[in-house]
Structures are given as structure tokens and as C-alpha cells.
């Protein structure tokens with residue numbers, strides 16, 4: 001469990017960047033201002049005539065761990081993908097530390113950025129997918145060093161040294177030469193987490209990171225995520241693992257049919273929800 005003091009997401013409009021908490025120093029560290037503030041404001045998204053996000057507003061403080069729950073089709077993946085601009089949005093805004101990932105503002109209008117600029121900005125947000133999405137033709141180590149080298153963030157030697165530290169952190173030092181097909185699902189997902197960390201993102205998104213795993217492999221991946229929860233990176237985790245959510249989340253958001261139905265601390269939302277739909281979902285999932 002994170003020991004940082006965190007604020008709860010609010011439904012306020014985003015504050016002016018100069019006034020936002022990212023410019024505050026954390027009370028115990030005395031370090032540089034923390035980054036990883038995610039502000040999602042009145043986001044709407046449709047696929048054709050089908051509106052799947054109906055005005056989502058959430059504010060996630062730097063270093064906060066939030067879990068996003070909701071039935072299949074409620075818009076969880078769409079929201080995560082919108083955060084790092086793998087999806088466009090129709091209206092509203094999403095910023096990381098006051099900056100758009102896929103857009104720039106000119107006057108009152110947002111304009112989509114070019115692919116190259118999006119790629120550069122997107123590196124602030126790491127993503128871990130349900131099906132790992134490792135490059136099958138690259139070893140564990142090569143998967144991790146690929147982006148830092150391609151983006152010229154590190155020399156090959158630097159990237160390799162760092163990848164080894166990351167592999168150690170996820171408990172896979174012995175597996176650096178293994179290809180994805182030679183690794184279990186849990187090991188592949190841990191490589192994917194190491195890969196996501198290689199660019200030192202301010203925000204990490206997890207889209208059902210354990211739901212493709214055999215039950216006996218779930219624990220090893222959750223324990224790696226738990227370790228990250230103490231590390232100061234903002235984590236947004238879509239999961240059906242309610243026990244895990246209640247253990248590590250600072251804040252829980254329940255989404256249904258593209259709307260935030262209920263949000264609050266895990267003790268509240270997961271143990272005594274106010275909304276019948278939340279309770280129904282919990283009864284079904286537990």
C-alpha cells in the first residue's frame with residue numbers, strides 16, 4: 001500500500017497547471033515536483049452511432065493507484081486507450097501534467113498532432129495489455145531495449161544495463177535470452193511490465209493484466225504490480241481482481257455503460273457501495 005498522501009479524484013474541471021498539485025513537493029521526500037497527474041474532463045467517445053463514453057471526468061493525482069472496474073463493454077479499455085491516445089476522443093480533454101498526449105490547443109480548438117509527436121508524448125504513459133503484446137521475434141531483453149534505443153533515449157549499452165535492472169525487478173534475470181514463446185504467460189506479462197517501465201513513464205495503464213493467465217500465474221504478476229504501487233508512478237489498473245484492488249488501490253472507480261456510476265476509496269466502493277449496480281457487479285465478480 002502506498003504511504004503517500006493522495007487526494008481523491010474529484011469531478012472538478014482541471015485546475016490551471018500552475019495551481020495543480022504536481023507543483024507541490026511531497027511532504028516526506030523533499031524531492032523534485034512529482035509528475036503523473038491525469039486529468040480526464042467530460043470525455044465523450046462514440047463508435048459510429050454508439051456512444052461508449054458518456055462524459056467521463058476523473059482526476060488522478062501523481063503516484064495514486066486507481067482501479068477501474070466494470071462489466072464487459074462498459075468502456076474501460078476505450079478510456080485507457082484514450083489516455084495514451086491509442087483512441088481519439090470526440091469531446092472533452094485528457095491531460096498528463098497539463099499536457100495533451102495527442103492534441104495541441106490552438107485557441108479553443110484541439111488539433112490532433114502528427115504521429116511522430118504523438119509517439120514522443122505517448123512515452124510518458126506506459127501500457128500493459130491483457131495479451132502481453134510482446135514482440136515474438138525478440139528476446140525478453142530485446143523487447144525491453146527496443147523502445148529506448150528506437151527513440152534515442154539511450155545507447156545500446158545503457159539500455160541493456162537498464163533492462164537487466166528491470167528484469168531483476170520483475171524476477172526474470174535468468175530469462176533475458178528467452179523468446180516470448182519460451183516463457184509462461186506470467187513471465188511474459190512481467191517482461192511486458194519491464195518493457196513498459198523502460199521509458200520511465202509517469203503513468204502506467206494496465207488493461208486486465210491478469211485475465212489471460214492461468215490462475216496459478218496471477219499472483220506473480222499482481223505481486224510485481226503491487227511493488228510498483230509503492231514506487232510513485234501513477235497506476236490506472238483495469239482488473240476484476242477485487243481482493244487485489246481493495247489491497248492496493250487508493251481509489252476505485254466503477255464504470256457501467258460508459259458512465260462513472262460510483263467512485264471512492266476501496267473500503268467504501270467495494271465493501272459498502274451506494275449504487276445497486278455496483279453491488280450487482282461485485283456479487284457477480286467475487
Ligand SMILES: Nc1ncnc2c1ncn2[C@@H]1O[C@H](COP(=O)(O)OP(=O)(O)O)[C@@H](O)[C@H]1O
Nearest residue numbers: 047050052070071072073074075076077078079
Ligand atoms: N474499435 C471499435 N469499434 C467499434 N466499437 C468498439 C470498438 N472498441 C470498442 N467498441 C465498443 O465500445 C464499447 C466499450 O468497449 P470497451 O472499451 O472495450 O469495454 P470494456 O473494456 O469495458 O469491456 C463496447 O460496446 C464495444 O463493443
Ligand SMILES: [Mg+2]
Nearest residue numbers: 076077078207
Ligand atoms: Mg476491455
